[in-house]
Amino acid sequence: xxxxxxxxxxxxxxxxxxxxxxxxxxxxxxxxxxxxxxxxxxxxxxxxxxxxxxxxxxxxxxxxxxxxxxxxxxxxxxxxxxxxxxxxxxxxxxxxxxxxxxxxxxxxxxxxxxxxxxxxxxxxxxxxxxxxxxxxxxxxxxxxxxxxxxxxxxxxxxxxxxxxxxxxxxxxxxxxxxxxxxxxxxxxxxxxxxxxx
Amino acid sequence: xxxxxxxxxxxxxxxxxxxxxxxxxxxxxxxxxxxxxxxxxxxxxxxxxxxxxxxxxxxxxxxxxxxxxxxxxxxxxxxxxxxxxxxxxx
Numbered sequence: 001x002x003x004x005x006x007x008x009x010x011x012x013x014x015x016x017x018x019x020x021x022x023x024x025x026x027x028x029x030x031x032x033x034x035x036x037x038x039x040x041x042x043x044x045x046x047x048x049x050x051x052x053x054x055x056x057x058x059x060x061x062x063x064x065x066x067x068x069x070x071x072x073x074x075x076x077x078x079x080x081x082x083x084x085x086x087x088x089x090x091x092x093x094x095x096x097x098x099x100x101x102x103x104x105x106x107x108x109x110x111x112x113x114x115x116x117x118x119x120x121x122x123x124x125x126x127x128x129x130x131x132x133x134x135x136x137x138x139x140x141x142x143x144x145x146x147x148x149x150x151x152x153x154x155x156x157x158x159x160x161x162x163x164x165x166x167x168x169x170x171x172x173x174x175x176x177x178x179x180x181x182x183x184x185x186x187x188x189x190x191x192x193x194x195x196x197x
Numbered sequence: 198x199x200x201x202x203x204x205x206x207x208x209x210x211x212x213x214x215x216x217x218x219x220x221x222x223x224x225x226x227x228x229x230x231x232x233x234x235x236x237x238x239x240x241x242x243x244x245x246x247x248x249x250x251x252x253x254x255x256x257x258x259x260x261x262x263x264x265x266x267x268x269x270x271x272x273x274x275x276x277x278x279x280x281x282x283x284x285x286x287x
Contacts, residue, residue: 018283023276030271044275051279052286120257125265132266146227147262153229172223175258182258 007059014058021067022054028068028149029075035144036079036137046083050075066155072145073159115179119186131181139174146171208246215247222252226259 009017029050033043053074054061061070132140145151145159157164212218218241225234241248 026276027271030275031269034269040269040272043269044272047275048279048282052282055283115254117253117257120254120261123261123265125267128261128265129267132262143262147259148266150228153224153227168220168224171227172220175223175255178258179254 009059014055017058017061017063017067018055021063022051022071025068025071026051029071032072032075032144032149033079035133035140037083038133042083046075046078049078049082053078068149069151069155069159072149072151073161076141076159115183115186120182123182123185127182127185131178131185134181135174135177138170139177142167142171143174143178208244208249210246212245212247218245218248219251222248223255226252226255 026047029047030043033046033050034040037043037046050071054071057074061067132143135143141160142156145156146153151159153164153167156167160167162170221231221234221237222241224231225238231237238252242252
């Protein structure tokens with residue numbers, strides 16, 4: 001993960017790493033980019049930038065380490081440093097939501113939702129996707145990394161440059177927010193919730 | 198693990214340490230390896246109703262996220278255009 005150049009790869013080695021370790025992740029990369037930007041062209045630009053950076057800094061990639069995590073970290077940083085700055089559309093963030101949840105390091109682990117398992121299982125793909133997309137970007141990101149892409153807490157900590165404890169608590173908060181969204185879908189769709197019993 | 202049908206009569210209805218238990222359950226669901234996690238999990242699910250409910254709801258949410266979220270198809274020209282730019286820069 002470090003930017004320090006560890007070794008110099010030959011042109012042949014570079015091509016091999018690029019083809020065998022970087023390119024096979026393009027599907028996950030594009031979907032991550034799309035879920036950050038909600039725009040096909042922006043997602044394409046972000047993925048393209050990421051791959052160009054990955055190639056330029058390929059000597060700082062250590063073979064045998066997780067290429068997907070390395071690429072995701074570059075993409076995440078590109079999104080924060082480049083995309084958010086030049087984007088005409090400000091990132092859609094519910095600041096109050098973020099502040100409320102960030103201002104304390106303590107996580108409330110009490111059960112905050114009366115959402116039922118059956119209601120969750122019956123949800124449509126669009127409902128799940130919309131609920132996820134409606135979360136503030138930092139919360140959306142941890143759920144994407146953990147649940148959609150299967151990264152470990154340790155990998156997520158490296159991708160996001162935050163301690164593992166923060167990964168854990170942010171994930172918990174993200175899922176609670178998601179549950180709130182799903183619960184409101186459930187009640188508008190007429191699924192039963194515990195409250196109605 | 199899918200023991201949804203287990204009658205809840207034998208489980209206690211309140212959990213004495215919700216924070217610790219829920220954090221543990223969530224870590225296990227996220228695939229984090231903890232010592233004795235299987236034994237602890239089985240005991241919680243058998244004996245504690247809030248833990249049982251929380252575990253199954255969290256599990257259902259992870260499952261629908263994994264299986265139902267719509268995926269975007271990668272634009273067909275993207276890979277080629279990345280390779281082209283890199284080739285030009287060489």
